[in-house]
Amino acid sequence: MMDTILENRTIDMIAAHFKTAPHKIGRIHEADAEIVDLGGGSPHYLAVTTDALVEEISSGLYDDPYFMGWMLAMVNFSDLAAVGADPLGLLLSISYPMNGDSRFAAKLARGVSDACNKLGTFVLGGDTNQGGELLLSGCAVGLVPKQSVLTxxxxxxxxxxxxxxxxxxxxxxxxxxxxxxxxxxxxxxxxxxxxxxxxxxxxxxxxxxxxxxxxxxxxxxxxxxxxxxxxxxxxxxxxxxxxxxxxxxxxxxxxxxxxxxxxxxxxxxxxxxxxxxxxxxxxxxxxxxxxxxxxxxxxxxxxxxxxxxxxxxxxxxxxxxxxxxxxxxxxxxxxxxxxxxxxxxxxx
Amino acid sequence: MMDTILENRTIDMIAAHFKTAPHKIGRIHEADAEIVDLGGGSPHYLAVTTDALVEEISSGLYDDPYFMGWMLAMVNFSDLAAVGADPLGLLLSISYPMNGDSRFAAKLARGVSDACNKLGTFVLGGDTNQGGELLLSGCAVGLVPKQSVLTxxxxxxxxxxxxxxxxxxxxxxxxxxxxxxxxxxxxxxxxxxxxxxxxxxxxxxxxxxxxxxxxxxxxxxxxxxxxxxxxxxxxxxxxxxxxxxxxxxxxxxxxxxxxxxxxxxxxxxxxxxxxxxxxxxxxxxxxxxxxxxxxxxxxxxxxxxxxxxxxxxxxxxxxxxxxxxxxxxxxxxxxxxxxxxxxxxxxx
CATH class of the missing domain: 3.90.650.10 (PurM-like C-terminal domain)
Structure with a gap:
């Protein structure tokens, strides 16, 4: 049923190489974020997700650095929202061209920061690289009460x-x-x-x-x-x-x-x-x-x-x-x- | 002291826009992975990190997809090792050109999978995109006993x-x-x-x-x-x-x-x-x-x-x-x- 959708086939082809994690709740495609049992009698599941802005930037859909930052945060936190999680924060993986000026990075950072503030959450850390192309990827983590988790x-x-x-x-x-x-x-x-x-x-x-x-x-x-x-x-x-x-x-x-x-x-x-x-x-x-x-x-x-x-x-x-x-x-x-x-x- | 190093200046410039998360242990640069208090009396901290392969690929240093996959996993898990964490797993953010053939993705996935097996851990999920350039970013999560956390x-x-x-x-x-x-x-x-x-x-x-x-x-x-x-x-x-x-x-x-x-x-x-x-x-x-x-x-x-x-x-x-x-x-x-x-x- 799910493999009628072309996008899912690519994901399934890659995922076929991976063993199923015994502490992961649900299977591939079944939730917006990955839901992980922390063990040790924790009343919460960990919810974790990663989302990048790629086509949105290459197509010209997002061309303003502040807006890119805002969307990068929101697209990741939205996956947490969909499983009912309370966010712990966001990690950023930013790659931008050597000749990129620092104002660009500053505006991007302000967009991310404003989005986190809006949701009452935080940037926890990240990784920056010099790359030929602008690339923005995020990873959001959160907690959801076990009895209330949404899939x-x-x-x-x-x-x-x-x-x-x-x-x-x-x-x-x-x-x-x-x-x-x-x-x-x-x-x-x-x-x-x-x-x-x-x-x-x-x-x-x-x-x-x-x-x-x-x-x-x-x-x-x-x-x-x-x-x-x-x-x-x-x-x-x-x-x-x-x-x-x-x-x-x-x-x-x-x-x-x-x-x-x-x-x-x-x-x-x-x-x-x-x-x-x-x-x-x-x-x-x-x-x-x-x-x-x-x-x-x-x-x-x-x-x-x-x-x-x-x-x-x-x-x-x-x-x-x-x-x-x-x-x-x-x-x-x-x-x-x-x-x-x-x-x-x-x-x- | 830390700002004598040029790379740190870029990171600090971006980080200056972000509020400090009250539940994050330590400050910027002080640990290989972000260390997060889960609250609720948990005996563990969450350790979470993100690392991308950018310069390694653009410079031609990594040109074999299996090796890229292996390194993508290891570079992220190494950050967990350095804070003393036990890994819960890895998330992948993969962007590759439209004309990229599926054998490439399969080899990449095998490299990631073998690296996870080697460490007794798992791929939890990820995000794939069509991009002009190959881009590989990962995010590893783990747990570390509070009294043993390393910075x-x-x-x-x-x-x-x-x-x-x-x-x-x-x-x-x-x-x-x-x-x-x-x-x-x-x-x-x-x-x-x-x-x-x-x-x-x-x-x-x-x-x-x-x-x-x-x-x-x-x-x-x-x-x-x-x-x-x-x-x-x-x-x-x-x-x-x-x-x-x-x-x-x-x-x-x-x-x-x-x-x-x-x-x-x-x-x-x-x-x-x-x-x-x-x-x-x-x-x-x-x-x-x-x-x-x-x-x-x-x-x-x-x-x-x-x-x-x-x-x-x-x-x-x-x-x-x-x-x-x-x-x-x-x-x-x-x-x-x-x-x-x-x-x-x-x-x-």
Whole structure:
């Protein structure tokens, strides 16, 4: 099921060479961060993850050093949020060209620092190198109470499908930036925050969870494959899309659905909650002033569907995800193909 | 003291932007890995480190994918060994060109896997990206008993200076590889193993510890600066150098001392032991069949000296270390300058 997705095949091919760690919880693809039993009766698991910014920089999507720093921190902490972990901090692995000026490094460091401050966490250390190309990799560590750890597995039929908040800004940012459709300054509206705070509530109630860093459709497709259930997404785009994302789509004639299908997501969490836990979950969320967004439901069967007025339309999410293999090399062709798939599915 | 070293200035400039984590033990530069208090009365600290292979690949020093994988794992685990940690595992951040064939990735994975097996540890997970340039970064996590944690600080006058085993192979490998002096196949003799096993004994007895991944002189210079004592290294190269390193130096007319001064080290540990703990330390080591190598002593005063027949000769270790800033761009010029410094000091 998971190997229908090309990206997973590369990872699986590499991972096939490695022995399974007996103290690791769950298998490959099953959680946003690695979950490790610390032994010795610790009430916590260690959560650890690594994420690099590569295509984002080589494609020109991120060109501002402050923004790169912010995103480097957030992309790593978002993986911790998705397993319900409290962050201990971040390690940085930075490689930049010899001729890189020190102002660049300073701005980058400020972006990382502001992101950590925003989440109440810290840079613990790192490694710097002189390289021909700019390369930014991070590693976040955190702790999660054993009884509350979240993985991508555990969703059942009749669970409700939730998202922390309205999505689509990540892809709107990418479309504007790469498509040079700059009718508004892209950077001004896109400065995402990893959902660490919400993750602490979600971990007490959800049956499965994953972040939307590769886009909402990608996330739902992965949850569908791992849980072998049918995931139905409500087609009410005005309710699911961030208001700016929705407005940009209308102004630019972009099918709204596209900003969920593109692979430059944001750091919302998509998660499932069983019917019995839904009321206490919503109460706990309301106490913090947060209103989770219901975006669909889990049903018997398999596949992903969009629920419109005329019933549920199945969506070829494997085709959408496998398109992303070419996104870095030719963003324009990628967007065009996405629009085609949408039209063929009668969804756009 | 630490800011006399150019490399440290870059790190300090970046680190100046970050708040100090209250749960981090020690300050910047004070340990090979970051040491983190897990809270909740845990008897262990978390040790976590990140290290990338950048200059090693761009300079052509590492060109075999299996060897790259092996070294990527070992360079990270060596940092854990130097703080006395037991590894929990490794995360990989791999970026490689689109046209990279899958055999390359498979060989790389086998190198990583064999290195982990050798140390009885595991790959926990990772991140893969398509990038223009090959980039390999790792992140190792481990646990160390709180009362036994090792840092670079704590050496006192009258401590003995030890090394896990004879050194110099890393630089001999680099000289042969980059200098094209291939009278023997460089790869056949250089496959270093992180000193995790020895670290478990050292942590019970040593007052300070650091690995030799940037070369022995670099390591001793750092220990000297952090501990503000005089470090005297015995000038008996036949006893301190690995037999192959010593033989290559003689055959090639390379001053023996150079293979300690170059920055491509190996994964030995350099550490200090107080006079009171020396005998129980040596007994504990002997029980495992390991004979630690005494290479010098710590005295009152400051600086690094080489102890020869005619007394101790001070060595300008800051000049040696700052030379390494140019090592990646022009290895030949770097080696030439090192030889000059050796001759000026009357050591070569």
């Amino acid at each position: 991508r597995k555990g969703a059942r039929a009749h669970d409700s499908l939730y998202m922390t908040s309205r999505a689509g800004l990540g892809n709107v940012y990418a479309f504007l930036k790469l498509g040079r459709m700059r009718f508004l300054p892209a950077r001004s509206f896109y400065k995402p925050v990893a959902r660490i705070k919400e993750g602490r509530i979600i971990r007490e109630f959800a049956s499965s969870c994953m972040d939307t860093s590769d886009g909402v459709i990608h996330t739902i497709d992965t949850l569908m494959r791992l849980n072998r259930r049918r995931f139905v997404l409500y087609g009410d785009w005005a309710a699911i899309l961030h208001p700016i994302a929705y407005r940009v789509c209308r102004a630019q004639g972009i099918p709204a659905w596209l900003v969920l299908a593109g692979i430059h997501g944001e750091f919302e969490l998509v998660f499932t909650v069983s019917p019995q836990r839904e009321r206490p979950f919503l109460s706990a969320a309301a106490e913090t002033g947060w209103t989770p967004l219901k975006i669909g439901e889990v049903c018997e069967g398999q596949g992903v569907s969009i629920q419109g007025n005329g019933g549920a339309t199945p969506l070829d999410t494997a085709a959408i995800r496998n398109l992303s293999e070419q996104a870095g090399s030719d963003p324009q062709a990628y967007i065009k193909r996405l629009v085609q798939i949408a039209q063929e599915s009668g969804i756009a | 670079r600080k704590g050496a006192r006058a009258h401590d003995s200076l030890y090394m896990t085993s004879r050194a110099g192979l890393g630089n001999v490998y680099a000289f042969l590889k980059l200098g094209r002096m291939r009278f023997l196949p460089a790869r056949s003799f250089y496959k270093p193993v992180a000193r995790i096993k020895e670290g478990r004994i050292i942590r019970e007895f040593a007052s300070s510890c650091m690995d030799t991944s940037d070369g022995v002189i670099h390591t001793i210079d750092t220990l000297m600066r952090l501990n503000r004592r005089r470090f005297v290294l015995y000038g008996d190269w036949a006893a301190i150098l690995h037999p192959i390193a010593y033989r290559v130096c003689r055959a090639q007319g390379i001053p023996a001392w150079l293979v300690l001064a170059g920055i491509h080290g190996e994964f030995e540990l350099v550490f200090t032991v107080s006079p009171q703990r020396e005998r129980p330390f040596l007994s504990a080591a002997a029980e495992t069949g390991w004979t630690p190598l005494k290479i010098g002593e710590v005295c009152e005063g400051q600086g690094v000296s080489i102890q020869g027949n005619g007394g101790a000769t001070p060595l300008d270790t800051a000049a040696i270390r700052n030379l390494s800033e140019q090592a990646g761009s022009d290895p030949q010029a770097y080696i030439k300058r090192l030889v000059q410094i050796a001759q000026e000091s009357g050591i070569a």
